[in-house]
Amino acid sequence: MSQAAEADLERKRRYDRLVGAHRADLFRYAYWLNGDAALAEDVVQDAMIRAWRSLDNLREDAAAKPWLLTIVRRENARFFERKRHETVDIDELVGAPTLQISSEDSTDQDDLHKAIGELEPDYREPLVLQVVLGHSTKEIADIMGLTNGAVLTRLHRARKKLIENFDLGEPEAE
Numbered sequence: 001m002s003q004a005a006e007a008d009l010e011r012k013r014r015y016d017r018l019v020g021a022h023r024a025d026l027f028r029y030a031y032w033l034n035g036d037a038a039l040a041e042d043v044v045q046d047a048m049i050r051a052w053r054s055l056d057n058l059r060e061d062a063a064a065k066p067w068l069l070t071i072v073r074r075e076n077a078r079f080f081e082r083k084r085h086e087t088v089d090i091d092e093l094v095g096a097p098t099l100q101i102s103s104e105d106s107t108d109q110d111d112l113h114k115a116i117g118e119l120e121p122d123y124r125e126p127l128v129l130q131v132v133l134g135h136s137t138k139e140i141a142d143i144m145g146l147t148n149g150a151v152l153t154r155l156h157r158a159r160k161k162l163i164e165n166f167d168l169g170e171p172e173a174e
Contacts, residue, residue: 123158
């Protein structure tokens with residue numbers, strides 16, 4: 001086997017190892033960003049192509065997940081920049097897609113999903129990255145292009161808004 005073919009094979013193995021390990025998280029993140037499974041799959045596919053093209057720019061394999069999530073985030077933004085969506089009459093809307101944190105049905109959980117969905121994107125995104133995808137504040141800062149302090153502030157404000165907006169209900173008097 002030639003040296004070039006061997007290098008290509010090693011590059012493919014590295015790509016398969018890094019992307020394969022994070023594919024489910026990439027899809028979940030893309031789905032969370034746009035709320036459409038088919039679109040999320042397209043965004044992940046485009047992100048995987050972009051990751052392949054720029055794989056040599058990834059210096060440390062340990063940084064693969066935040067690097068890939070950043071690519072997904074940017075691909076999602078590119079999709080909405082270049083595509084003009086058909087408008088829909090507001091009277092035809094049934095409901096907004098919900099964020100799925102768990103497969104269990106629960107009224108409290110539905111209320112929490114709704115409360116998270118109502119947060120401003122600047123607060124919602126870091127909260128989902130931390131709670132749903134399990135990222136550290138440093139990883140969130142890298143993904144969103146923010147300082148660590150800005151991420152901590154947004155997370156604090158997101159939780160504060162959730163506490164204010166999430167109807168915990170009053171216990172009934174007996």
